[in-house]
Structures are given as structure tokens and as C-alpha cells.
Amino acid sequence: MAKVLVVTSGKGGVGKTTSTAALGAALAQRGEKVVVVDFDVGLRNLDLVMGAERRVVFDLINVVQGVAKLSQALIRDKRLENLWLLPASQTRDKDALTDEGVGTIIEELRTKFDWILCDSPAGIERGATLAMRYADEAVIITNPEVSSVRDSDRIIGMLDSKTVKAEKGEQVKKHVLITRYDTARAARGEMLTIEDILEILATPLLGIIPESQDVLRASNVGSPVTLNNAGSAPARAYTDAARRLMGETITMLVPVERKGLMNRLLGRRAA
Amino acid sequence: MSARLLRFFGGGRTVPPPASAPVARERLQILLAHERSSRGQPDLLVLLRDEILAVVSRHVTLDPDKVIVKMDRGETVSTLEVDIELPNGFERMIAAAG
Amino acid sequence: MIMGATAEPVRQQVRLRGRSYVAFVFCPVVPIVGWLEEIDATLARSPGFFVGKPVVLDLSAVELSQSAIAHLVTSLEGRNIRVLGIEGVEPAHVTASMPPLLTGGRHCVIQQDKPEKPAAKPKPTSLLLDSPVRSGQSIIFADGDVTVLGSVSSGAEIVAGGSIHIYGTLRGRAMAGVNGNPAARIYCQKIEAELLAIDGYYQTAEQIDASVRNGPAQAWLEGDVMKITPLN
Numbered sequence: 001m002a003k004v005l006v007v008t009s010g011k012g013g014v015g016k017t018t019s020t021a022a023l024g025a026a027l028a029q030r031g032e033k034v035v036v037v038d039f040d041v042g043l044r045n046l047d048l049v050m051g052a053e054r055r056v057v058f059d060l061i062n063v064v065q066g067v068a069k070l071s072q073a074l075i076r077d078k079r080l081e082n083l084w085l086l087p088a089s090q091t092r093d094k095d096a097l098t099d100e101g102v103g104t105i106i107e108e109l110r111t112k113f114d115w116i117l118c119d120s121p122a123g124i125e126r127g128a129t130l131a132m133r134y135a136d137e138a139v140i141i142t143n144p145e146v147s148s149v150r151d152s153d154r155i156i157g158m159l160d161s162k163t164v165k166a167e168k169g170e171q172v173k174k175h176v177l178i179t180r181y182d183t184a185r186a187a188r189g190e191m192l193t194i195e196d197i198l199e200i201l202a203t204p205l206l207g208i209i210p211e212s213q214d215v216l217r218a219s220n221v222g223s224p225v226t227l228n229n230a231g232s233a234p235a236r237a238y239t240d241a242a243r244r245l246m247g248e249t250i251t252m253l254v255p256v257e258r259k260g261l262m263n264r265l266l267g268r269r270a271a
Numbered sequence: 272m273s274a275r276l277l278r279f280f281g282g283g284r285t286v287p288p289p290a291s292a293p294v295a296r297e298r299l300q301i302l303l304a305h306e307r308s309s310r311g312q313p314d315l316l317v318l319l320r321d322e323i324l325a326v327v328s329r330h331v332t333l334d335p336d337k338v339i340v341k342m343d344r345g346e347t348v349s350t351l352e353v354d355i356e357l358p359n360g361f362e363r364m365i366a367a368a369g
Numbered sequence: 370m371i372m373g374a375t376a377e378p379v380r381q382q383v384r385l386r387g388r389s390y391v392a393f394v395f396c397p398v399v400p401i402v403g404w405l406e407e408i409d410a411t412l413a414r415s416p417g418f419f420v421g422k423p424v425v426l427d428l429s430a431v432e433l434s435q436s437a438i439a440h441l442v443t444s445l446e447g448r449n450i451r452v453l454g455i456e457g458v459e460p461a462h463v464t465a466s467m468p469p470l471l472t473g474g475r476h477c478v479i480q481q482d483k484p485e486k487p488a489a490k491p492k493p494t495s496l497l498l499d500s501p502v503r504s505g506q507s508i509i510f511a512d513g514d515v516t517v518l519g520s521v522s523s524g525a526e527i528v529a530g531g532s533i534h535i536y537g538t539l540r541g542r543a544m545a546g547v548n549g550n551p552a553a554r555i556y557c558q559k560i561e562a563e564l565l566a567i568d569g570y571y572q573t574a575e576q577i578d579a580s581v582r583n584g585p586a587q588a589w590l591e592g593d594v595m596k597i598t599p600l601n
Contacts, residue, residue, distance in 0.1 A: 048298075048302075051298075053298065053302045054301065054302065054305075054342070054343055054344040054345070055341065055342055055343055055344075056342070057316055057340050057341065057342045058316075058317075058340075062317075067317055068317075069335075069336055071336065071339070072338070072339055072340060090306075150504050150522070150523055150524055151504075153503050153504040153505075153522045153523075153524070154503060154504040154505040154524065156503055157503025157504060157505055157506050157525075158505075160500075160503070199520075199538075200520070200522065200540075202501050202519065202520065216291075217291040218291075219295075220291035220292060220294055220295035221291050221294045221295070221298075222294075222298060
């Protein structure tokens, strides 16, 4: 059974696109057939993070408008043959993305893929509402920071009312993925705690991704972090999250500061 | 004895990964050069595809679904790849028509 | 993908077909004014009953001039009754701007589906929400109490005619007793509210005393002063 999963947050800049790429690659590495779809209208990001920016020919709106077929717009990843990308349009016309058009494309994608990851734009306007409209599951990306948590809460409310599933009286299965978890600030008690976030959002936790230079490096070279540096802390956390999405039970690891042995001996904190 | 101890503590530094910023800069330069030059123009690729297909269709009946267009934009050279699946026996069709 | 020549538009032939319908027949009697009053009484009992239904005027029982017929049609239109056709008059009396003259109508019985009176449901006096109220959501229930099994997020609001009971943390806005009910109260397991109001008297977050935070609390009105006290 194909699963449509929306990666959303409300707030911008919290790690939706990075997470979509990382989770998509992690699922594909485990043998699943995955397509990642960029739902932004006018600003294209997922192709850049996936490293496919030079190969974009047709996009989501071209397919909605019938200018191109789905098979002509899908771009296969060069590193993982099970991983595909449907890029966003650079058009300024917000109305070009229609409910019926998206619905038809999602139905067609369901016949070809195991996982359809929809990368939502920030905000609560058309791109965001259409990205979630046909979702079976949702990953709500949240930073440990008050406005991100409040926006995530808003989005959770919308997942329970503005989706096809909600309109049918069914539940979209929701998960919170905490990203940009800064271990040093957590140690100093300067950050919202994980317990606080979960208590406020009342939604199960999918994983905790530590803030890390590896994410920036991966996006610089155009490779999802789970591919570019699979052994790094964020990559391992994303892989665990992907495995949980596939139904595995894995102990949740809270990222901790990794002090160098010397510094630990001297009681000094890592920078 | 103390030298070995120091090596135990301070040795075995991992090799830092190659700097990724120059890669990012190069990717952006190529990408933005293409995006700036194509801004405001009707989609060239769509036009190219339709015209190429029109030309081929004059000689043989085509299934529009069996056409894949691929693009790779480079720094100095870009490649346009048009993949057309032709029905078997198309040479005979063209010969008969000609 | 558009290719090849454009096709000639196919010319559609206009086809005339016959069909019969069942219509309501109104048989006005004199005095017309009295008859219209009867129509009004019927409409008062079942407003909109004739809206969208085909109505035919049978004028055989009355002698109406052309202008009287026109006036009658207009009077009915003013009552949202659109006349489909007229029967029982001389063709000379009917103008082109009036509904068409009909003949050959056959009598039939109309199935009266009486608009069902919904079994008078007892009006609910309390609203139960069994999941948290999320930021941006607004719950408005003027008819009584609201109970929430869960927290009320910052950026959410509950507006109730009666009391508000929150089995969770109140981080948003709660406004109770909105229809002039000063006895209404607000109860919650933890108070971090942005705003509390009872019967129009309100307190904002800064005014809520630190001593009542972080534990179960209730808010109530004493005169025109809102009191917030721990619930223990």
C-alpha cells in the first residue's frame, strides 16, 4: 500500500526540505521506492538539496497543466535508483496549482511508489494546504523554540481539519520530528525541553535531529545528509526516524554533547 | 612512557572532510547563470520538445508518452537529451511514404 | 501535447423533444385579495414550500382582465412563486410577456411529501471536546458549558455561554459566561492563559498572579472582580 506522507511545519527555515531529502534517501536505502515532491510555488528548493538542480526539465505545475506527463517530469536520483524527485514550479501564478490536479497526480504516484514524500512550503497558504491535502501521514518538523512550536501546533490543527482524511472522519497519522536540537544549549537549560514540546503538541515523537555542520555540508554539495555522511549524528538520527516510519521500534536517543576525551578529563566543555 | 601517554590522548586525529563551500559556490554559479538567462522567456524546453516531436511525427506516428526529455546544464556546455521510442518497422513506414 | 491538424467543429442539430411534468395548480377565487391572504397563511406555515416547484394558474373560476392577470402573476412572483403557465382563459387575455397558455392538462394526484419536521431534538447544553484545542482554532458554544479533554494551546480560544472546564493546560484564551452569565467559572489543571474573561470582565496573562500558576486553578467573578484561586 503506497503511503503519502507530508513533511510540514508552518514555520519556515526549520528543516522541512532537508528532512524530506534525508528521510527520502534513508527509505530508499532500505529498499523502498520513494518519490519526493516539492510543493513550493515559485521557489524551488528540494532539487537543490537533492543535487538535481541542473537536470530539471518539467515540474509539478507542468504536469497539472498537462504540458508534460508525470513520467517526463520525474527525475531519477543518480546515486539511489529507487529515489525520484518531482520538482516545484518557478511560476509566480499561485492558482496554477489546483486541488483536482494535485489529486490526480497523487493517485498516479500511488501506483508507482511505496512512499510519496510531500515537501510542504512554509506558511498556511495554498502550497502548504495542498501538500497536506492527500496525506496519510504527517511529519511535523519542529525546532525547540517557542514560535516554531506554536506554528507546529497550528499545522497539527489543520491536519485534523483540512485534509481529505479528516473530512472523511479518519485520522492523519502524525509524528513530531525535532530538528536543530542544540546539545550545548540544552545542557545549559537554554532550550525548550523535549518533554515541554511533546506536552504542548500532544503528538508522538519520531526522532530528534541534532544541529550539525554535516547538514550544511550535505546541502552545499547537493546530497541528502543520510547519503553524504551516513555515519554522522544527524544521518543516524534520520535513519532511525525512517525506520520508525516503516514500523520498527527503535530506542529514542537524545543527542548529547560529544566532548573530546581531553576536554572531558579537564572538565571543559566542547565549543 | 609519558610520550606514549600523550599519543594515546592526543593522537589519531580524523581527516577533516574537503571543504564543501567551493562546491556550493560552483553549483550556484552555474544554476543562477541558467536561471537568470531564462527568466521571462517562454519555456524553451517545451518549445524544443514540441518542435522536435512535430518533425519526427511527419514521418512516423508517435506516442507522446514514449518521449522523454532530459537536460543537464553545465558551466560551459549543456546537454539536451531527447529519447523517442519508435515503433518497430518504422524504417519501412518512412520508405513506403517516401 | 497538441499535435496535428485542428478538427472541424461538429455541427450540432437542434433537437426538439416533448416531456410532461406534474405541476401544482392554483385556482384563484374571488376576491383575489382574500385568496392571496390564504396563500400567505400557507407560506407562513411552510415558508418556501412553493420555491422551485412548477406552478400553473387555473383561471377558469374567475373573470380577470389582462392587467389583473398580469398583476396576479407579479403578486405571486413577489411571494417567490413562479408561474409556469396559465390555463382557463381566452388566448386574447394572455400577452407575450406572461407565462404561456397551457391546454390539455390532465388531473393527477400529487404526492404530498410533507417537509419532515425534524424530531424536536433536545438542545444540547454542554459541549465536549475529546482532543486538544490547537493554535488558531476557535470554539464558540453559546448554549452552555464547554469541557475539553486536553490542553488549549496558545493562540486558541474557547468562548462559552456557560462555564469552561479544561482537563489540561490552558495556554490560550478562555471566555466564559458570554451571554451575561456572571456565575460562570473557568477551571483548568494548569493555568498559563493568555486571557481569561467571565461575563465581559477580563484578565490578561500579566495580571494573573504567579502564585496560582503551575497548578489546578479556577477563575470566578466576585461582583465585578475576577478571582483566580488554586483548586486543591
